[in-house]
Amino acid sequence: MAMVDGYPDYMMKSIKLVEKKRERNMSTHVKPMNMKEREQILGKFHPDYMTGTKRELRVGIDKGKLLYNGIADLLEAKSVLDPKDVDLSKIDYDVDLLIIGGGGAGTVAALFAYESSVPKDEILIVTKLRHGDSNSMMAQGGIQAADRPEDSPALHYLDIYGGGHFTNKHELARALALDAPGIINWHQELGVMYDRQDDAEFQELSGGGTCRNRMHSAKDYTGMELLRNIRDKFRNLEIPVLEFCPIIEFLMDDKGQVAGGIAFNLETYEYYVIRAKATLLATGGSGRLHLSNYPTTNHYGATGDGLIMAYHVGANLTDLDTIQIHPTGDAHPEPLVGILSTEKIRGLGAIPVNANGDPFVFPLEPRDVESAAFIQECKEGRGTVTPTGMPGVWLDTPMIEIIHGEGTIQTLLAGEMRKFKRFGIDMTEYPILVYPTLHYQNGGVEINEKTETKIPGLFAAGEVTGGVHGKNRLMGNSLLDYNVFGRRAGIYTAKYVKKAKVGKITLNHLDKYNKMLGQANIKPKKTAPIILPEYRGEMAISRALDIL
Amino acid sequence: MSKSKQFLVEKLDRKAEDMRKKAGEVEVFIMGKSYRVPAGLTIMKALEYAGYRFIRGCGCRAGFCGACSTVYRIEDEQKLGFDLACQKVVEDKMYLVQLPFVPGAKAEYDINKLEPGDSTLITMYPEIARCVSCNTCTKSCPQDIEVMKYIQMAIRGDVSRCAEISFDCIQCGLCAMRCPADIKHYHVSQLARRLRGKYIDPKSKNLTKRLKEIEERKYDDEIEKMIKMDKKNITELYKNREIEAEQEGEGGE
Numbered sequence: 001m002a003m004v005d006g007y008p009d010y011m012m013k014s015i016k017l018v019e020k021k022r023e024r025n026m027s028t029h030v031k032p033m034n035m036k037e038r039e040q041i042l043g044k045f046h047p048d049y050m051t052g053t054k055r056e057l058r059v060g061i062d063k064g065k066l067l068y069n070g071i072a073d074l075l076e077a078k079s080v081l082d083p084k085d086v087d088l089s090k091i092d093y094d095v096d097l098l099i100i101g102g103g104g105a106g107t108v109a110a111l112f113a114y115e116s117s118v119p120k121d122e123i124l125i126v127t128k129l130r131h132g133d134s135n136s137m138m139a140q141g142g143i144q145a146a147d148r149p150e151d152s153p154a155l156h157y158l159d160i161y162g163g164g165h166f167t168n169k170h171e172l173a174r175a176l177a178l179d180a181p182g183i184i185n186w187h188q189e190l191g192v193m194y195d196r197q198d199d200a201e202f203q204e205l206s207g208g209g210t211c212r213n214r215m216h217s218a219k220d221y222t223g224m225e226l227l228r229n230i231r232d233k234f235r236n237l238e239i240p241v242l243e244f245c246p247i248i249e250f251l252m253d254d255k256g257q258v259a260g261g262i263a264f265n266l267e268t269y270e271y272y273v274i275r276a277k278a279t280l281l282a283t284g285g286s287g288r289l290h291l292s293n294y295p296t297t298n299h300y301g302a303t304g305d306g307l308i309m310a311y312h313v314g315a316n317l318t319d320l321d322t323i324q325i326h327p328t329g330d331a332h333p334e335p336l337v338g339i340l341s342t343e344k345i346r347g348l349g350a351i352p353v354n355a356n357g358d359p360f361v362f363p364l365e366p367r368d369v370e371s372a373a374f375i376q377e378c379k380e381g382r383g384t385v386t387p388t389g390m391p392g393v394w395l396d397t398p399m400i401e402i403i404h405g406e407g408t409i410q411t412l413l414a415g416e417m418r419k420f421k422r423f424g425i426d427m428t429e430y431p432i433l434v435y436p437t438l439h440y441q442n443g444g445v446e447i448n449e450k451t452e453t454k455i456p457g458l459f460a461a462g463e464v465t466g467g468v469h470g471k472n473r474l475m476g477n478s479l480l481d482y483n484v485f486g487r488r489a490g491i492y493t494a495k496y497v498k499k500a501k502v503g504k505i506t507l508n509h510l511d512k513y514n515k516m517l518g519q520a521n522i523k524p525k526k527t528a529p530i531i532l533p534e535y536r537g538e539m540a541i542s543r544a545l546d547i548l
Numbered sequence: 549m550s551k552s553k554q555f556l557v558e559k560l561d562r563k564a565e566d567m568r569k570k571a572g573e574v575e576v577f578i579m580g581k582s583y584r585v586p587a588g589l590t591i592m593k594a595l596e597y598a599g600y601r602f603i604r605g606c607g608c609r610a611g612f613c614g615a616c617s618t619v620y621r622i623e624d625e626q627k628l629g630f631d632l633a634c635q636k637v638v639e640d641k642m643y644l645v646q647l648p649f650v651p652g653a654k655a656e657y658d659i660n661k662l663e664p665g666d667s668t669l670i671t672m673y674p675e676i677a678r679c680v681s682c683n684t685c686t687k688s689c690p691q692d693i694e695v696m697k698y699i700q701m702a703i704r705g706d707v708s709r710c711a712e713i714s715f716d717c718i719q720c721g722l723c724a725m726r727c728p729a730d731i732k733h734y735h736v737s738q739l740a741r742r743l744r745g746k747y748i749d750p751k752s753k754n755l756t757k758r759l760k761e762i763e764e765r766k767y768d769d770e771i772e773k774m775i776k777m778d779k780k781n782i783t784e785l786y787k788n789r790e791i792e793a794e795q796e797g798e799g800g801e
Contacts, residue, residue, distance in 0.1 A: 032791065032794060034787065035783065035787050129606075129607055129615070130607065130613075130615060132613070133607040133608065133613055133615060135608075137607075137608060137612055137613050138608045138610055138612045138613070146758070147752065147754050147755045147758040148754055149754060149757075150792070152767055152770075153758075153762065153767045153771070154767045154770040154771050154774065155789070157771050157774060158774060158782075158785065158786055158789060161774070161782065161786070162782075162783075162786035162787075166779060166782060166783065166786075170775045174771050174775070177771070178762060178767065178768075178771070181755055181758045181759050181762060182759060182762070184752075184755060185755055185759060188745070188746070188751060188752070188755075189746065190659070190742065190745070190746065191659060191741065191742030191743065191744070191745035191746035191747075192745050193711065193715065193741055193744060193745040193749060194745075194749070196749060196750065200750030200751070200752065200753075201752050201753070201754055202752055202754075202755075206792060206793035210793075211789045211790060211791045211792060212792050213792055213793065219715065219716075221612070221715070221716060223612070224612055224718065225715075225741075228719070228738060228741075229741075229742060229745070232738055232739075232742060233659070235654060235656075236656050236657055236658065236659075238656070244603060244604070266603045267603065297610065299607055299608040299609065299610075299613065300602065300606045300607055300608070300609055333588075334588055335588065335589065335590045335593070335635075335637055339609075339610045339611075340610070362794075364793055414715075414716055415611070415612075415716065418611075418691065418692070418716075419611060419635075422635055422636075423637075532601065532602075532603070534601075535593070535596040535601075536596055536597075536599050536600070536601055537596075537597065537599060538597075539596070540589065540593045540594075540596035540597040
């Protein structure tokens with residue numbers, strides 16, 4: 001196929017229309033939708049509202065609740081661990097605080113537990129991949145905090161709550177808004193290089209669904225810059241970490257408390273018994289389950305293990321009837337399908353246009369609404385379809401250079417620029433093609449503002465939890481979430497371990513769960529958690545299926 | 549296999565066949581063994597297509613984490629290539645190997661006890677003085693960072709420039725694996741960036757003011773009031789709020 005500057009001829013023809021109408025598009029604007037219009041478009045075009053994507057759960061404490069099929073399948077599976085394979089009389093690690101997950105939430109929690117006087121050798125992080133491999137590392141666009149005089153934590157709260165369709169837990173949304181400026185200050189102390197204006201204040205952009213510009217960023221590597229700093233501090237303290245050893249089930253004790261977990265060494269196939277006074281679940285999200293067959297932006301380990309393990313011990317789940325699809329996943333070229341192009345691109349002024357070069361949506365609607373608008377445009381035949389069958393709409397990136405001056409993309413979107421350059425596409429000159437991609441697990445294990453779950457001894461923070469964002473998260477609130485609730489988890493687990501006493505450890509809850517499956521007449525073929533996704537053979541091909 | 553999974557596999561099969569038809573196949577050698585894979589796949593997906601399941605050597609799959617450092621060589625060429633498996637597309641007759649781990653030593657420090665002075669970096673990482681300016685680090689960087697240049701800045705004590713040039717570093721470690729002087733570039737620049745962020749970049753005054761207000765509980769009542777509102781009133785408040793970006797849009801900025 002003949003390619004010009006990274007695009008086949010027929011796509012280039014559409015790009016010419018985009019170019020022709022660029023000047024007009026920059027001076028006329030599509031208005032944001034009102035609440036009724038939002039509801040209508042979501043109802044018709046967002047997978048959360050479509051039939052066949054979800055079903056009622058048949059087992060456990062949330063029996064009868066509607067969940068995405070891919071999650072319900074795993075909750076109705078047998079435990080991957082056969083208790084007979086583990087010798088509980090031999091304890092491999094005995095600590096005050098076990099942290100499951102080495103991403104943002106877990107690492108922040110470890111630092112604050114240490115500062116709240118848990119000795120470092122009484123903390124243990126166990127992680128499935130390397131310490132730091134996580135969605136936290138990949139977040140590009142920014143982190144919200146209301147620190148400008150024009151802004152206030154109350155307005156931030158209102159954005160969080162309205163963006164979540166008024167379904168968030170109040171105390172969690174309040175904590176997120178009120179703790180935010182303190183988190184930015186902590187980052188300054190650590191040495192995070194935030195983007196600044198000439199007057200030394202932070203450069204703050206707008207994000208989808210935010211009423212004030214409060215998006216702090218570090219180029220388009222915000223997540224990486226934050227976690228690099230946090231992890232560097234952690235490494236200087238030499239807090240113990242076990243890598244490539246995911247926890248596959250919790251341990252409980254005879255008093256009904258969670259008391260640590262069973263780790264599985266992915267390289268030697270050994271089990272480790274880890275006893276702990278407090279256990280923090282910080283396993284992140286579940287994009288790699290490819291719910292509704294969407295491609296995903298998530299990292300390799302995001303398989304929702306935490307949800308499954310927590311459910312096995314009786315913790316309840318919330319808001320898993322929604323998923324966040326991010327409007328601007330890459331649709332072309334094929335190797336980039338599903339990978340994110342940051343919302344900051346729209347924050348900087350690039351607008352989405354269809355194959356005819358016409359704008360059709362306010363560029364900064366909340367993510368679910370923006371995504372639904374993209375899907376509608378493609379379903380109704382106004383999108384561009386790639387040679388491999390992936391639909392998409394244009395995001396007119398050259399506008400950024402016109403608005404902010406030549407070189408802006410290179411300076412503020414270095415990662416994006418690099419990514420497209422590898423495939424011969426110069427995003428300062430040509431638009432990029434985007435289509436929604438599975439991005440974030442809105443809900444999860446329910447917590448309170450102290451990060452406690454309903455099971456004693458079990459705490460949770462970060463993407464694995466539910467309640468903070470309700471049924472939809474806004475841009476810049478997930479980096480904030482892991483910092484706010486990671487910090488709180490560190491502080492409150494440190495308090496908890498001072499008094500906690502672990503009884504006789506057991507894995508009886510797994511037999512009990514398997515029995516429950518039998519009583520519900522479920523004959524599971526699968527086991528869960530799945531630990532790693534399956535991409536061998538034909539599964540390696542990008543998933544861009546059934547979305548049109 | 550469940551019915552839906554079977555359906556998915558069949559669909560993927562057809563898609564793979566379609567890809568092979570349109571783009572053709574290439575031959576790659578994974579640690580010496582030959583496999584045929586559809587052209588256009590990344591190295592990472594090509595390995596998976598060939599039947600490998602990653603434990604190490606795979607992280608974010610999007611170019612941010614540095615887990616999938618790959619060394620390759622095209623048959624009949626002398627030169628070794630370096631890249632990220634999740635970003636580089638396979639080429640015909642490519643010999644591939646992934647690096648599971650870089651055991652580079654990191655200095656330990658308390659950032660609060662350091663100063664961003666001329667000699668801080670060279671004191672913490674004295675081996676940077678051994679740089680022979682061969683530029684191999686720069687050539688091996690998958691992010692196209694001028695690695696040797698920032699090490700030169702570090703030697704000179706220019707913390708700020710070292711931090712700036714190295715900013716896009718994903719800490720994959722390929723530079724350190726190739727360096728004849730055993731410099732751990734990615735650790736050096738990490739320290740430079742922290743020094744700059746903490747000591748050299750200015751502090752926000754707005755932030756300091758806001759922190760004081762929050763401490764004085766200035767916003768508690770307003771938020772409490774919103775929490776107590778019924779659905780109708782809060783919805784009304786939400787939809788009528790002024791949106792800064794929208795006004796900028798109207799004003800043409």
